[in-house]
Amino acid sequence: MNPLLTVSNLSYSKKDKSWFGKQEHFRLAPVSFELKAGETMAIMGENGSGKSLLAKLLVGVARPSAGEILLNGESLHDKRQRFQAIRMIFQHSKESLNPALTLGSLLEEPLILNTDLDARERKRKIEETLKLVGMLPEHQYFYRHMLSEGQRQRVAVARALILNPQVLVADEPFAALDPSVRSQTVNLLMKLQRDLGLGFIFISHNLGIVRHISDRILVLEAGQLVESGKTDVIFNWPKSDYTRRLIHAYQALITRDE
Amino acid sequence: MPKSSFYDEEFYPSPVRQTWNEFQRNHIALAGLWCLGFFVLLVLLGPWFLPFGPLAQNTEAILLPPAWDANGDVSHLFGTDGIGRDLLARVVHGCQITFGASFFLVLLAMLVGCSIGAYAGMSRGLRASIINHLLDAIMAIPTLLLAIIIVAILGTGLMNSMWAITLALIPQFIHHTRDMVGREYRKEYVTAARLDGASDARIFFHSILPNMIEMLVVQATMALSVAILDISALGFLNLGAQSPSPELGAMLSDALETAYVAPWSISLPGAAIFLMVLSINLVGDGLRTALKNRVNQ
DSSP states (O other), X not given: OOOSEEEEEEEEEEEEEETTEEEEEEEEEEEEEEEOTTOEEEEEEOTTSSHHHHHHHHHTSSOOSXXXXXXXXXXXXXXXXXXXXXXEEOSOTTTTSOTTSBHHHHHHHHHHHHOOOXXXXXXXXHHHHHHHTTOOGGGGGOXXXXXXXXXXXXXXXXXXXXXXXXXXXXXXXXXXXXXXXXXXXXXXXXXXXXXHTOEEEEEOSOHHHHHHHOSEEEEEETTEEEEEEEHHHHHHSOOSHHHHHHHHHHHHHHHHHO | OOOOOHHHHXXXXXXXXXXXXXXXXXXXXXXXXXXXXHHHHHHHHGGGGOSSOSXXXXXXXXXXXXXXXXXXXXXXXXXXXXXXXXXXHHHHHHHXXXXXXXXXXXXXXXXXXXXXHHHHHHOOSHHHHHHHHHHHHHHTSOHHHHHHHHHHHHOSSHHHHHHHHHHHHXXXXXXXXXXXXXXXXXXXXXXXXXXXXXXXXHIIIIIIHHHHHHHHHHHHHHHHHHHXXXXXXXXXXXXXXXXXXXXXXHHHHHHGGGTTTOTHHHHHHHHHHHHHHHHHHHHHHHHHHHHHHHHHO
């Protein structure tokens, strides 16, 4: 089976222009990985280890300094194709939704910009997508402030899914949710991924969720790729000290809870 | 099975509607809005109902007191001035000139200021900082002083004073728009819109502008009261509208000579200016409070 997404030697460095010459500010060392359709990959690491940066590079918010991203073996030169194929779910669903627009017009925006559907087809698509994420078609008349945090997260998912993407990138999609809504969202995403056959890349600090849903794990430390591999292998036989520490810290937290 | 949808029938207030609901709770601001509405009607319809023109002289009724005075006459409801012109007609036409001119110049200043401010807010680097710092420096000078300087260059007259006040008001709009656009531009929903494939112009008009409308309305009301005061002040100083014109400030300076004999010829136009500015400020203040309450909800 061909990989859906191939990332080879992706790196990022920001040059800091100051009075004392140029300085390399922050770097994501070359990272390479492959993602198959229907596969879930988790990105782990401490704060500031470049996880969010990697997500931004993948969806196209930031421009990589080197390396390339291949989708189905083809490079992503066409911006429109990229926006359509790789969609992002933001960490703070509240801030990623425009407060002055109804959900309907919010979800219509990507359709207007990326598809040739007419107004009626767009409306139908919006209603379908809202149903898909477990909301009502009537929610299209709602504004951001009328929704609960879990509903907002669903809208964020709907917004990502509305263009029928192939890869979903999520930056800590579960961080701001309370446990019950979190497990609902996790289950929703897993179900959608299974049904639609998406590649799913997500960032999380919650190793419980990582262990639960991811097939493979990528561990980053200060912009360096520490290790990557199957979830079981990483959790049971971590190769590097850093990963071991991350896992131990998490397990210590759990045992203290009990 | 009949398809019922009770959500469609339920009412969900939009942000603008919510602001209005908040605004309605403030009774003083609501009174200001009524007063402002009265002035707008007066400006639009008033001249049609007046028996006299603003410049027509009635030589038989010079310095006639208002109708409520013992010596007054009901044909001249507000009395007449030193050369027998009907004061009611003059005040109504004066409101028309002062209010109408202020309205249009605020509209123009808002349009220009917002375009430049949006550009400054969305651009980075040297150009943006030149716009920012230069205009912030200009903002330290009061608009009236700035307008006087500009009139000194352009020459006197109502039209020139309007241009001058427009130019003097633009920096405020630029400042507020730039601040707001710059702040909103960094928010995640703009990034999300960009990932939908939206261009910068589309992001501004479809994502940021809907969030800015209320701020613009508040700014516009504040600017409107400043513009009215400035136009009348320039008229009073004989720098703006010139003598026979019934502009409220020019009327005040005309009536100065007869102020002791006919105090009404100065107090009535003055009251008109006062009421206009008061009602606009009440509305503006009410809007600002309503906005703050809505955002903090």
